[in-house]
Amino acid sequence: MPDLPGLPVPELLALDRRHVWHPYGPMPGRVDPLVVESASGVRLRTSSGDLVDGMSSWWSAIHGYNHPVLNEAAREQLGRMSHVMFGGLTHEPAVRLAKLLVDMSPKGLEHVFLADSGSVSVEVAVKMCLQYWRSLGRGGKQRLLTWRGGYHGDTWQPMSVCDPEGGMHELWSGMLPRQVFVDAPPAGYEEAYAEQLRAAIERHADELAAVIVEPVVQGAGGMRFHSPAYLRVLREACDAHDVLLVFDEIATGFGRTGALFAAEHAAVTPDVMCVGKALTGGYLTMAATLCTPRVAEGISRGEVPVLAHGPTFMGNPLAASVACASIGLLLGQDWLAEVKRIEAGLREGLAPARELPGVQDVRVLGAIGVVQLDHEVDMRAATEAAVREGVWLRPFRDLVYTMPPYVTGDEDVARIARAVCAAAKEG
Numbered sequence: 001m002p003d004l005p006g007l008p009v010p011e012l013l014a015l016d017r018r019h020v021w022h023p024y025g026p027m028p029g030r031v032d033p034l035v036v037e038s039a040s041g042v043r044l045r046t047s048s049g050d051l052v053d054g055m056s057s058w059w060s061a062i063h064g065y066n067h068p069v070l071n072e073a074a075r076e077q078l079g080r081m082s083h084v085m086f087g088g089l090t091h092e093p094a095v096r097l098a099k100l101l102v103d104m105s106p107k108g109l110e111h112v113f114l115a116d117s118g119s120v121s122v123e124v125a126v127k128m129c130l131q132y133w134r135s136l137g138r139g140g141k142q143r144l145l146t147w148r149g150g151y152h153g154d155t156w157q158p159m160s161v162c163d164p165e166g167g168m169h170e171l172w173s174g175m176l177p178r179q180v181f182v183d184a185p186p187a188g189y190e191e192a193y194a195e196q197l198r199a200a201i202e203r204h205a206d207e208l209a210a211v212i213v214e215p216v217v218q219g220a221g222g223m224r225f226h227s228p229a230y231l232r233v234l235r236e237a238c239d240a241h242d243v244l245l246v247f248d249e250i251a252t253g254f255g256r257t258g259a260l261f262a263a264e265h266a267a268v269t270p271d272v273m274c275v276g277k278a279l280t281g282g283y284l285t286m287a288a289t290l291c292t293p294r295v296a297e298g299i300s301r302g303e304v305p306v307l308a309h310g311p312t313f314m315g316n317p318l319a320a321s322v323a324c325a326s327i328g329l330l331l332g333q334d335w336l337a338e339v340k341r342i343e344a345g346l347r348e349g350l351a352p353a354r355e356l357p358g359v360q361d362v363r364v365l366g367a368i369g370v371v372q373l374d375h376e377v378d379m380r381a382a383t384e385a386a387v388r389e390g391v392w393l394r395p396f397r398d399l400v401y402t403m404p405p406y407v408t409g410d411e412d413v414a415r416i417a418r419a420v421c422a423a424a425k426e427g
């Protein structure tokens with residue numbers, strides 16, 4: 001293993017194991033992580049050599065790493081200020097970002113709450129919905145309805161609407177707010193399932209503040225895709241029964257599914273929408289909760305007419321500047337052509353996985369490719385198989401999947417697909 005500048009790799013790993021907690025991991029860690037020295041374009045320079053990134057650092061690095069335009073936006077903003085508090089102060093990066101988000105998101109979403117992570121943006125969304133009904137004198141509407149197989153983050157309210165079984169948060173199911181769950185959405189449109197959604201919303205209407213779902217693609221809850229028609233069913237049933245509709249577009253936003261936001265596949269505007277992950281092109285942590293004037297005005301008419309939420313790093317100028325630059329890069333190119341190009345490459349490259357023993361399903365949508373196994377993946381074997389192909393993947397549960405940066409060239413897409421197949425085979 002080559003030493004990296006600074007600490008020798010073995011020493012760094014020993015300290016990491018001793019002191020550093022990693023996502024969803026034990027302490028001390030049982031498997032050594034790869035050490036990343038730097039990243040550029042779609043390549044991570046690691047202690048196991050250069051790897052093509054098949055994960056976009058969990059959906060976020062859509063333009064790849066070390067991008068000159070994003071670097072310049074960060075540098076330019078650093079020269080002004082990296083942060084100021086947002087209470088009583090405002091600044092151009094935050095205002096510009098809010099305007100960009102309003103202009104590009106489904107029509108009707110006009111107000112923007114800037115949060116510091118996806119989970120916090122979901123907390124804010126839930127708070128908005130509960131407070132809306134409370135302000136209208138209907139404080140009994142406190143529960144959320146969602147479908148199974150979802151993922152909305154790791155803080156308390158988001159955990160309560162994550163898939164309650166087999167997911168990452170099963171341990172807490174007895175202590176979380178008890179939400180209303182319906183079956184996970186089938187891939188294709190089924191009228192019987194639509195009927196189930198309508199019936200559940202009607203039955204629980206008096207206690208429901210909102211329905212919250214990930215539109216079209218359920219990410220970390222199982223990488224499942226469903227018919228956009230269900231979003232229209234939800235919109236109509238929510239309108240008919242006085243329930244708000246929240247779309248969590250933290251994974252699906254900014255073009256990943258082949259629409260700027262997945263809600264567009266159904267031409268539906270939710271009352272509240274969360275974005276995050278790719279918002280800053282993977283540079284800095286920032287998320288946002290958008291809402292309609294109806295929600296904002298409802299809250300403002302209440303006994304407590306303010307939204308009592310204000311993270312210390314709310315509206316962080318550095319993150320907001322990079323987010324503006326990232327959105328500019330996205331909209332300034334034919335992003336849809338790039339996503340479609342990757343979609344075609346993944347369809348072709350992942351087709352052979354269908355023939356592998358132990359593979360249950362292969363599915364591709366936009367720049368997302370998924371191979372589902374009929375068993376729990378052997379994470380170490382699968383990761384090593386991908387690394388041998390020169391690719392970074394992070395399988396979980398029974399899934400080997402990829403969502404490459406949009407700048408990934410055809411040869412690298414083919415290489416990623418080969419790595420997914422190898423990981424599915426070895427894992």
Ligand SMILES: *Cc1c(COP(=O)(O)O)cnc(C)c1O
Pocket residue numbers: 117118119120122151152153154214219220248249250251252276277287
């Ligand atoms: C990642 C994710 C979140 C949580 O975002 P964090 O920034 O990790 O807190 C919430 N919802 C969805 C759909 C996500 O993919």
